[in-house]
Amino acid sequence: MAVALSIAVEAMRLADIDAVHEIERVSFTTPWPAYAFEQELTANRLARYVVARSGLTVVGFGGVWLMVDEAHVTTIGVHPDWRRQGVGRRLLVALIDLSEELHASRVTLEVRAGNLAAQALYADLGFEVAGRRSNYYTDDGEDALMMTTPSLRSPEMRRLVAHARERFGRADPTDLEDAG
Numbered sequence: 001m002a003v004a005l006s007i008a009v010e011a012m013r014l015a016d017i018d019a020v021h022e023i024e025r026v027s028f029t030t031p032w033p034a035y036a037f038e039q040e041l042t043a044n045r046l047a048r049y050v051v052a053r054s055g056l057t058v059v060g061f062g063g064v065w066l067m068v069d070e071a072h073v074t075t076i077g078v079h080p081d082w083r084r085q086g087v088g089r090r091l092l093v094a095l096i097d098l099s100e101e102l103h104a105s106r107v108t109l110e111v112r113a114g115n116l117a118a119q120a121l122y123a124d125l126g127f128e129v130a131g132r133r134s135n136y137y138t139d140d141g142e143d144a145l146m147m148t149t150p151s152l153r154s155p156e157m158r159r160l161v162a163h164a165r166e167r168f169g170r171a172d173p174t175d176l177e178d179a180g
């Protein structure tokens with residue numbers, strides 16, 4: 001396992017897509033094709049994607065779509081060698097920050113009913129189960145849980161995000177300046 005000493009979260013660039021696709025390939029049963037990310041970066045005005053880097057290496061990624069006044073997490077993944085070191089938490093906080101900048105009132109997502117690791121990460125940042133969709137995933141018919149945060153401006157959500165930030169420390173070069 002690699003050690004996440006210093007992780008930066010930045011806007012995803014076209015040059016990152018190969019590395020992102022490789023993480024997708026080892027993380028998901030049905031990865032997106034690489035052109036889907038290119039499309040998202042170049043043609044979807046409502047999408048924002050970020051990568052987590054250790055030095056020059058992309059170790060994780062995630063994205064949101066702004067849908068009316070809600071932001072929807074479309075994907076999040078961390079390379080297996082870099083998991084359980086807070087990279088997923090950093091990515092999710094970055095996506096929540098972006099959602100707030102886009103004036104979303106809350107953040108929603110779908111997660112496989114059996115994906116307990118992701119559900120634990122989401123619960124850590126205030127997501128709660130809001131519903132279940134039967135046979136949602138077309139590859140194997142697994143159910144999806146729909147999860148949603150409280151209002152991003154609620155004291156509860158601000159406390160959870162601040163707590164998460166404390167856990168990854170302010171000394172790290174997390175840089176979202178050009179992620180909008």
Ligand SMILES: CC(C)(COP(=O)(O)OP(=O)(O)OC[C@H]1O[C@@H](n2cnc3c(N)ncnc32)[C@H](O)[C@@H]1OP(=O)(O)O)[C@@H](O)C(=O)NCCC(=O)NCCS
Pocket residue numbers: 027028075076077078079082083084085086087088089090110111112115116117118120121122124
């Ligand atoms: C879900 C995923 C993104 C988590 O990334 P990560 O970098 O390992 O997560 P973090 O280290 O930031 O974990 C933050 C918290 O989430 C929870 N968590 C993460 N992985 C967990 C696991 N395997 N088991 C239990 N809890 C877990 C814990 O509460 C953890 O805090 P802790 O380490 O202090 O206990 C990663 O496992 C992954 O890429 N999985 C494959 C792709 C995927 O399922 N994406 C989500 C699709 S909806």
